[in-house]
Amino acid sequence: MKRNSGRRPTMADVAERVGVSRALVSLVFRNQPGAGEETRERVLRAADELGYQPDTAARLLARGRSRTLGVVITVHQPFQADLVEALYPAAERLGYDVLLSAHLPGLPGRDERRAAEALLSHRCEGVILLGHALTAAQLEALGGDTVAVAVSRSVPGARIDCVRSAEGQGVRQAMDHLVQLGHRDIVHLDGGDGPGSAERSRAYRAAMRAHGLTGRIRILPGAHTREAGVGAGELLLTEGRLPTAVLAGNDTSAMGLLMVLMRAGVDVPAEISVVGYDDSHVSHLLPVGLTTVRQDAVALAERAVRFAVDRLEGEGAAPPPREAVLEPRLVVRGTTAPPRV
Amino acid sequence: MKRNSGRRPTMADVAERVGVSRALVSLVFRNQPGAGEETRERVLRAADELGYQPDTAARLLARGRSRTLGVVITVHQPFQADLVEALYPAAERLGYDVLLSAHLPGLPGRDERRAAEALLSHRCEGVILLGHALTAAQLEALGGDTVAVAVSRSVPGARIDCVRSAEGQGVRQAMDHLVQLGHRDIVHLDGGDGPGSAERSRAYRAAMRAHGLTGRIRILPGAHTREAGVGAGELLLTEGRLPTAVLAGNDTSAMGLLMVLMRAGVDVPAEISVVGYDDSHVSHLLPVGLTTVRQDAVALAERAVRFAVDRLEGEGAAPPPREAVLEPRLVVRGTTAPPRV
């Protein structure tokens, strides 16, 4: 690796140094047959000496494809971090590379559209949106021009591939668990406009009704943030009487809630049970562990990549939008117990 | 926006539709003078109708520059999320775009080198490494071929631009604060190979010595993870006697520690004081707030971008590697108090 000040070396430089044609160097770098063993090695050595690295932009331009998937993320979301972690190997197995672009809710000019455009303009062939907040129309616009897959949030009516888990089932499992333990006074901490939260609170209501607890339905406004959990905890504490159980919108808000409760000396789960949602890896951090609804990040990521790749490599007419709904599974850990009598 | 199945439209398609030359379309899309007002509008309208979007790969190839900075991140690190959040606007102000690539410690094939290469091959002009774990030699190799800036971790001897905060000062402030409160039995939870942790534990030892507490120096092995904090907390609890204060390697491990302690009914800060490091936004989440050493993510990000851009746009010979050392500041919140007598 030699520092080569000035412009970066190109294939032509390598070719010239070895005394062969550019095409031969190209062959070598693409691992294609057609180059002699000895020449191949001389090319690689020369490239190394020059510090040559193939230029992806040019490579992309020349062959039609980039084999790169763009992923739009929201920073500060542990479950999305889990997804990203799972996306890389899933994409790699199918021969795709991954590029990330952040959507920053705080920064005006940096919404999902902008992030997706940045990715596309870098020749990503498809875009995977993690927990976006786009409307059906915006999704359609995106999906019309390109291959796009939405993860976690299903937007009814949007003609776009979507991967999510069956929120209703997950919530139902959690609620059944709580009711079975003997809880009746179960409050739901809403997830605001977070992915899946509309479905989750709908399912909460349905479950309460199903268990004959219609009169006890109570939904606290919230978000998928720790701040929201903290706020909800403080609200509950000021009320004097705690519910016996809380179903949080996701793990992050559950953790915020737990933080406040424990801090106030409330005994979890003896005095109050808390259930999270996602099984992002924060839920393993309590010594007792957070009871939560597990969304399989690996499976979600694999499905998302598969949808994108299918569409990219599919022959003929584009198939109609598909939806994969994965079954979540309640993971009972230490934050739930029968209510105190 | 019309769904245009088949290949995506190019400049030539737009030009043909309007009945002008490709060059004119190019002018319009670069907002350059030289096109009549009416033509300009016709071009834009045609482009919109075709769903044309300029192809960055080709654009990059054609003009020398991409004006894009690559950022190598580690997923699951709140402080890095803060940095990323600050990097976008900082880069944008200087007219640069940002692309992210993750380094996954878990996945073998996905180390910092690989992440950086992915970014470079997508024509990023420079790479900003957030809390990497590369050796001096690896950094040099990277810095030799390209513009690279390391954030948070200074590697002695590596000839590469570096932005970090003065760990020694930060730790010193935290230690002075604890000692002034009356603490003598102060344990340090090490950050393992996390960025800055070597300097932090060195500074811890120095501060203990400076306060005449050499005999009480105690460093618990750890990492910049919540798991490490949880582990340390459990260890301390099994020992029966808690220290009166803990200086954690970063906020994340401090939170893990706090979680366990509170869970065990330990009163923070009455029974034990805890100081974090970073002031990542998790530290605001406790109702009382985490006392921590604030690293200014915005300033760090701005400096990192500025270093990269200076090098990219600097004329003449490359300047010697620079280092920016920002002053951290202790932020006293609710997790520190005088020890119980």
Place this chain on the structure above:
DNA sequence: ACTGCTGACTAGCGCGCTCTAGTAGAGCGC
């Protein structure tokens, strides 16, 4: 000697864009 074939290598077009060097035509002063 001719053909056929294989392995090693090359010429050169094209990917979609930028950018330099130009041209056509209008307007203007003399």
Place this chain on the structure above:
DNA sequence: GCGCTCTACTAGAGCGCGCTAGTCAGCAGT
């Protein structure tokens, strides 16, 4: 009429690579 400038636009050469369609030497078979 002439040159001159200015605006609106165009021709065409790259940028670094991939890829198709070759060339050419060497060798076996008839």
